[in-house]
Amino acid sequence: MTTLAGFIKGLPKVELHLHIEGTLEPELLFKLADRNNIRLKYDSVEELKQAYQFSNLQEFLNLYYEGAQVLLREQDFYDLTWAYLEKCKAQNVVHTEIFFDPQTHTERGILFATVINGINRALQDGREKLAISSKLIMCFLRHLDEASAFKTLEEALDYKDLIVGVGLDSSEKGNPPSKFERVFAKARDEGFLSFAHAGEEGPASYVKDAVELLKVVRIDHGISSIDDEYLVAELVQKQIPLTVCPLSNLALQAVDDLKNHPLKKLMDHGVLVTINSDDPAYFGGYMNENFEASAQSLGLSKGDLCQLARNAVVASLLPEQEKEQHFHAIEQYCRENA
Template identity: 60%
Template sequence: MHKVFISGLPKVELHLHIEGSLEPELMFKLAKRNNVDIPFNSPEEVAQAYKFDSLQSFLDIYYQGANVLIHEQDFFDLTWEYLLRCKQDNVIHTEIFFDPQTHTDRGIAFDTVINGIDKALKQAKQQLNISSHLIMSFLRHLDEDSAFNTLEQAKPYQDKIIAVGLDSSELGNPPEKFERIFQQAIKQGYLTVAHAGEEGPASYISDALNLLSISRIDHGVRCIDDKTLLDKLISQQIPLTVCPLSNVKLCVFNDMTQHNIVELLRMGVCVTINSDDPAYFGGYMTSNFLSLAQAHEMNLKEIAQFTYNAIQASFINDAEKARLNKTTYEYVSRFID
């Protein structure tokens, strides 16, 4: 019953790195198309390398994989393949991160990256009826100057980008490092999110809220360590975009039964389920829902709440939220009286 319900449940994804949806088969195809050397002989060998013991061990191979992305068509193909998976998983709205610095530092034009992604998103709206927003992430292991340079490069494309975010290595790169860039981004009209409390402590979540003025926390599972913070998240309904399979794959939790997302849901935190870097972490949206439901006893109402939370936490307007809520409610009411 849960499997059937989850499979058909409308879903909203708010934490997806488009570069992290680069499947081994596409990596190989693009490496061949663009004459890029990669240190693997087959897609199977790539998949074998996807065994990580930390966030950093993942990032090392993630940046290596991104080297095959060179032309606008590559970014289109990458994004389109992800959107086809969205259709398969009944994802009706997605808010996608992209990392311009990963590409501009390799000499790829900002224009090439964003236009390829944007064309795929527009096509998905027309052909797949999937709505979307694009979030530009700053890489926190790079310096503030690099982030300011990226913000400047984004100016001509501001109509294509709804928010800025902060990702990459959390430890040793606290939120205060990016306080000025976030202030500047807010002045320019961007919404703001940031990764915090995945590997970093609960204080990184508080600092991201206070110093970066973010409206949504990416990951945030360490909030459980700080009662005052937890109370604030519940009372203000500040959303967490949690990534269950990613958290287990990167050893934030030893296994899914130890994951705290269901506990947080029951406490009244606005938690959502997301896939993060699905090509590397073994599953897109439906897989994340199923993996969680297999490890934790949940009723259908609780499972559906993750979608309602994600709609509420999304950056779509109120009319669109009402429409997606109605779509979800009509589906859920077929299973729950």
């Protein structure tokens, strides 16, 4: 009889909501700062970790952007991405769809090519050496203006072979999806898929706008959808997935207690919910930790966990043949470990 933690560890998982800059562990941050001769305002890893106490999204973002300052060279982005992929291997994450924020770097003079080439080289090595498949999604920073997003989209056109879609992240409050409607229309015209963070700190209406105005294929977070029964019905009817990040929601106080997280309620309504880690270096857990915390707080059964694993495959951008292979692996594992 395996423990719940043991069951989760062995369960084949797919991650759909992961910011690569948010995987920058304090130890690697200090290593890169030293390599690039950058002086940090924290004297030790322990002191930096103590700063990871957030009361809202903006407090986290301030530290997130500050941490990204150590990423200067292509090798830095490679090392960052490779460290995450090794974590995936250890936690049996078999496929990952990764966000990156080019504006976080281009705004400080780093070339777009430097960022994407470092990340992509690691993803290629991940496929060949670790057997982890991946997709790359470029996010616009919603606290910046539309012109900056258009400029970033223009830079991305040379990398259509590497980037499958565009997303929307950063400060949600006061930056509704409508602010980027024209940019997303242009991105779709160029062949990119649409994704957007909505309904984390923002209201359910932001989720609705992301669906209707940005024509998203997935909603990132989306937990405030539970406040609008008509929206929930629409998400079910259209089978628009939610990439939920429980430990992130708790760390940023989008929920006061994981016992009150709407994940299970959304599942029970028939919404295509998935579990993900968001910015795991800052929020205290990667995929397994998010699965465990959710299971313990919400009383999820092994059957629920298997359903969440299947949901992520359904919601992924993988070709149907690869999806079938992952479904088979999940079914076999769940049957043998019931």
